[in-house]
Amino acid sequence: MPIATVNPATGETLKTYDALGAEELERRLAAAETAFRTHRTTTFAERALRMHKAADLLDEDQQHIARVMTTEMGKPVRQARAEAAKCAKAMHWYADHAEELLADEEPASQDVKDSGASWVIVRYRPLGPVLAVMPWNFPLWQVVRFAAPALMAGNVGLLKHASNVPQTALYLEDLYRRAGFAEGCFQTLLIGSGAVEKVLRDPRIKAATLTGSEPAGRAVAAVAGDEVKKTVLELGGSDPFVVMPSADLDRAAEVAVTARVQNNGQSCIAAKRFIVHTDVFDAFAERFTAGMTALRTGDPMDEETEVGPLSSERGRADLEELVADAVESGATVLCGGERPARPGWYYPPTALADVTPEMRIHHEEAFGPVATLYRAADLDEAVAIANDSPFGLSSNVWTHNGIEVDRFVRDLEAGCVYVNGMTASHPAFPFGGVKRSGYGRELSGHGIREFCNITTVWHGA
Template sequence: MSLHSINPATGKTMQSFPVVQDDAITSILESVTTAQNHWEQLDFDQRATCFTALARLLRQSCDKYAGLITEEMGKLLKEARAEVEKCALGCEYFAEHAADFLADESLASDAGHSYVAYQPLGIVLCIMPWNYPFWQVIRAAAPAMMAGNAVILKHASNVPRCALALEEIFREAGFPENIFRSLLISSTQVEHVIASEHVAAVTLTGSEAAGQKVAATAGSYLKKCVLELGGSDPFIILADADIAFTAEQAVTGRFQNMGQSCIAAKRFILVDSIADEFIAHFEDLISQLRYGDPMDNATSIAPMARADLRDELHDQVERSLSLGAKLITGGAFIKAQGAYYAPTILDRVRPGMPAFDEELFGPVAAFVRVRDVEDAIMLANQTRFGLGASVWTKNTGQGEAVAKRIHAGCTFVNGIVKSDPRLPFGGVKHSGFGRELSSHGIREFVNVKTVWIK
């Protein structure tokens, strides 16, 4: 079996790689264990030096890595450059703050001295998606490794060149050999890796179905896991919102990365009194988008990452229309080489339609009309997902009150949902559990150890 790197803008296979066989996996894990035993003995300053060097190399080779991201998964080159820069910032953030986040914590007890120490678990298996092929990896690896753990990366099958490039840049930055390794394996081999005595924990960013399988497997081997899964983020537009500004933000929130993001705005829930005006603004803005080569800075519509994902999205659109949704624009393939799909607006979406109930992982905006604020909150929470949400209003006090009532891992008021190294990131309900980033994320893969001294 092989993994294929296919350019989604052309459909052409650029390179193929054989998967690693099970006996070789065991040998690699043994090498990583040896490296981790050394790595955990280093102090925070020594680990930070490596991550600072990694950030510097990412910036120095930004165009190289951004070009690779665009070529392999299709996102706009300008977005890929921003992704590489965000990786550098994430490395620097944890290099600077890990020592404080994981400092021993003194606690009063019946001992002469008692405290909590935060110590590494060992090897963390990171199962990562294709949509942010560098950032998703760095945001999981940087805190885990600054805590003293080693990382094994099982990347998405359609971005093998990104996986290998990440391993290479860790090596170039001066990290110990084998402390970060990419395993080019199939999904059927994941259980073999989780089961290994060398692997201590698992983190996955991916689909709801993948999360269920990994959680069940990790649980059967009594191993800690963190899951960041799908989302159907509500974008709630109240009657007093600045329509022109909010429409601009809505287009960015929906079509950035061609809508292929767990925290992209998915369900636009808006008060009926402003619905027609808002949708007209939104439609006008997306009519100005132009498809083309994602390497061209003038392009604003990139291909989707794979043709099969485009086909699945179109099926969701078709099924929603058959149940009464109204097509305002789009809803069709763009007649061009590659996996292009037209930016799409569905109006009159309601529960029971795929556009409401399922995650739309692509350039489709679903508009849901409501009577008032209470109706908006009720429908926003009427989902099995709970990753992110946003509320848009000129009254920030009201926006905050609404934000507190939304069932999600994060809710933004007058801002597009995004990840930030300084803030915990993760979801509730079927969007997963555990947290990445910030002080909360770095403590996910440590032994919270009580030390008691008489």
């Protein structure tokens, strides 16, 4: 895949880039190793000063970088601005909290005494250069939620971004440089996916993080495992959105539409499978379908647009194949389902009912604005349908019954359970999944400690 900006609203190639040659790649790896030796010795106060500066610069650049993101991957420009603002907020949060999150810990005094020590502390130390392999769908946020905690912990980062968002990738390197981080602390590697293994096997790279597809995660995990290097993986998701009889149906349907089509439906944590108790299924389906049909699809640079194009022609074709397979196998199209006759890689908000386990879309992730609706006879069946997926990233539950809430929290196989609200990531809360959605956690204290050497310091009498 070429490293290029291709406008998904028109299909026009706007700018192409050459991949780094061997000599330049070596220079950047060496620069990362050199930068780490110094960066790891800086104080939290010094790092925080630079991180706050990066956040302030990003706020100043919000209009510019939002248009870059929209041009490169097609998200509505209002959502792009919100993404930039969220990134700045996360930078400020880690700048303010990293020191306390990584503060030395003292075991219980009796345990220290029993060990024969005069004192014991647990200290968090940075690992070194970390390779980040990141996707195009949230081209700023996915990177910042790694970079902010990693840099604040004293690590340095090398970014291999998706090949269709090179301008966003280069902007991030420039942002951290302008904020005062030393040369080599954060670098963008314009390389193809075929070069990732070589970089990951380099002894100067100490760990890796990947957000992306299941095949990409498997490939990186296999190489990292062979090299015995730490990884954090955030992969696909097919999140359930469960609606029970006690739910506020108007609010649930309104949020369901947003939850499905956010980022043009191209989000791992977008709700994709809508599991509705049979007593309220028809009422919910009517509201949900009306909301999907009313969405404004169009030019992502238009401030009124709610759904823009998919990021690539291949992505749209994959989505069409899933829908066609479902329809051929008996699914009912409640709305959408047909490619519009216009330039660009657009696909309409679509809802399918009568989905069965034999259909591909039941088990595969639909990465675009396509929702599947299921009837559940009772709580047990709702849980069973929700868990009948290879993925386990997040989940949404709509009920005002406390017993049902307890059951869903206990039994849903997911890294997050959102009750009467839409899944969203926040710097203060851990984020990640189970099953084929990956392992490890991002954000919060859990995320900043993922790439730390957790060191026990035992001191004898």
